[in-house]
Amino acid sequence: MQFHPRTLIGRLLIAAVAIAGALGSSALAQSDEETEKALEKYRQMLSDPFSNPGYLAVDRGEELWSRKRGANNVSLESCDLGEGPGKLEGAYARLPRFFTDAGKVMDLEQRLLWCMETVQKLDTKDVIARRFSAPGRDSDMEDLVAFIANKSSGRAIELALAHPKEQEAYAVGEAMFFRRSAIMDFSCATCHAEDGKRIRLQALPDLSRPTKAAKETMGSWPTYRVSQAALRTMQHRLWDCYRQMRMPAPDYASDGLTALTVFLAKQAEGATLDVPSIKR
Amino acid sequence: MKGASLLAVLALAAAPALAQPSPKVDPSVVESYVKSTWSKAPPDWQSRVVQDETQRICTQLHNAPPPAEAEKIMARERATIVYPADGKLIGDWQKGERAAQNGRGGQFNDPPDTASGGNCYACHQMAPKEISFGTLGPPLVGYGKLRDFTPEAVKATYEKIYDAQASFACSNMPRFGANKVLTPEQITDLVALLMDKDSPVNK
Numbered sequence: 034m035q036f037h038p039r040t041l042i043g044r045l046l047i048a049a050v051a052i053a054g055a056l057g058s059s060a061l062a063q064s065d066e067e068t069e070k071a072l073e074k075y076r077q078m079l080s081d082p083f084s085n086p087g088y089l090a091v092d093r094g095e096e097l098w099s100r101k102r103g104a105n106n107v108s109l110e111s112c113d114l115g116e117g118p119g120k121l122e123g124a125y126a127r128l129p130r131f132f133t134d135a136g137k138v139m140d141l142e143q144r145l146l147w148c149m150e151t152v153q154k155l156d157t158k159d160v161i162a163r164r165f166s167a168p169g170r171d172s173d174m175e176d177l178v179a180f181i182a183n184k185s186s187g188r189a190i191e192l193a194l195a196h197p198k199e200q201e202a203y204a205v206g207e208a209m210f211f212r213r214s215a216i217m218d219f220s221c222a223t224c225h226a227e228d229g230k231r232i233r234l235q236a237l238p239d240l241s242r243p244t245k246a247a248k249e250t251m252g253s254w255p256t257y258r259v260s261q262a263a264l265r266t267m268q269h270r271l272w273d274c275y276r277q278m279r280m281p282a283p284d285y286a287s288d289g290l291t292a293l294t295v296f297l298a299k300q301a302e303g304a305t306l307d308v309p310s311i312k313r
Numbered sequence: 314m315k316g317a318s319l320l321a322v323l324a325l326a327a328a329p330a331l332a333q334p335s336p337k338v339d340p341s342v343v344e345s346y347v348k349s350t351w352s353k354a355p356p357d358w359q360s361r362v363v364q365d366e367t368q369r370i371c372t373q374l375h376n377a378p379p380p381a382e383a384e385k386i387m388a389r390e391r392a393t394i395v396y397p398a399d400g401k402l403i404g405d406w407q408k409g410e411r412a413a414q415n416g417r418g419g420q421f422n423d424p425p426d427t428a429s430g431g432n433c434y435a436c437h438q439m440a441p442k443e444i445s446f447g448t449l450g451p452p453l454v455g456y457g458k459l460r461d462f463t464p465e466a467v468k469a470t471y472e473k474i475y476d477a478q479a480s481f482a483c484s485n486m487p488r489f490g491a492n493k494v495l496t497p498e499q500i501t502d503l504v505a506l507l508m509d510k511d512s513p514v515n516k
Contacts, residue, residue: 201338214364215361215362218367218371218487219487224449231448232436232447232449233434276421277420280351282353283350284350287350288350289347289350
């Protein structure tokens with residue numbers, strides 16, 4: 034296949050930046066508005082399965098899901114994501130959740146690693162090393178998440194929080210959301226606890242309580258990030274937030290990030306998933 | 314005095330009213346999750362994961378400390394403030410503008426020794442020509458003019474940037490000097506951006 038979205042999108046972005054630069058700082062107000070308008074048009078253009086590059090990840094994920102791998106030489110098709118072995122429809126909409134076999138609350142990425150290690154007997158070292166894609170380096174996890182989350186598109190986010198461990202994860206996630214730390218004293222709430230605020234020109238969703246913005250946010254991850262030319266998962270979003278908060282990089286697929294995801298997803302209870310989406 | 318009270322009003326206006334969380338998990342449980350979430354962080358970064366006393370109290374009280382607790386925090390934070398050796402509080406506003414624009418430094422993907430900026434525009438409107446400003450903090454357009462450029466306001470501004478919680482407990486604003494994000498010299502440049510008559514902030 035000769036279609037290279039990374040290159041194509043990279044060119045479009047370079048063009049947009051070049052235009053903004055050429056206009057100079059006095060014209061920035063207008064050019065920012067125009068850039069946003071152009072990006073919105075671009076988003077609309079790409080937000081269908083035939084042109085959103087995120088769907089290339091969906092296709093790769095589908096292939097990975099059925100590929101025989103690991104010491105057991107089996108596919109992931111018997112992996113139970115909470116709705117029963119191999120049942121994908123609606124599974125992502127109910128994650129994170131408690132898994133009896135693992136004895137803990139897991140998000141999709143933790144669960145996929147668990148299935149690779151127990152069902153396939155696959156050494157996940159390489160999979161974890163490639164947890165976030167980069168130019169010339171695909172990510173199995175991003176592709177699998179895109180494929181599996183897409184099977185919940187049109188479904189509503191619904192977290193039962195029936196198990197005590199799920200309730201604990203919610204409470205811990207809430208506490209972490211408000212926990213101030215590091216050299217800037219930031220918590221998630223510093224930026225995401227009030228409606229209508231911006232950082233520079235970027236609007237900030239209030240994720241501290243059940244809001245429309247929380248629904249829109251959580252209903253649109255995983256997403257194809259145009260600026261990164263990559264499909265990104267919630268694990269990546271939180272990792273990048275902690276970078277901006279001047280915290281160290283959080284461990285991939287750690288229980289704290291899952292707890293935070295439980296809290297965030299619950300603020301978006303009832304939101305309709307439309308994924309993978311496409312964002313700036 | 315006028316400058317200081319204005320600062321206090323602005324600081325109060327900047328504090329968002331947060332919903333009170335339901336306390337249903339022991340803080341030690343939260344801390345054990347936190348510890349395991351940053352288990353692979355390099356040793357020299359681990360201190361950022363651990364809260365200092367002010368962060369711990371502000372988190373626990375959801376940034377709304379009762380007066381007695383607020384006094385304790387402000388007293389502790391006031392004690393951290395170090396003034397420039399030469400006593401000059403107003404530096405170079407042009408350097409200040411560059412620091413206000415710069416959002417780099419201190420992130421885990423920054424090359425070591427990256428000079429940190431103040432990233433003031435992320436949250437505040439300052440020089441009118443810069444339209445890419447955030448709204449998490451109050452607008453600072455005309456800051457010095459509004460305070461009649463008084464020496465008291467200059468000192469209060471230096472202290473505010475050095476440690477915002479010295480005058481307003483649990484402020485959302487970072488303690489730039491106390492946490493060594495910015496040097497005293499950089500802070501005097503930012504004071505100049507706000508308090509120099511020639512600064513675009515006051516034009």
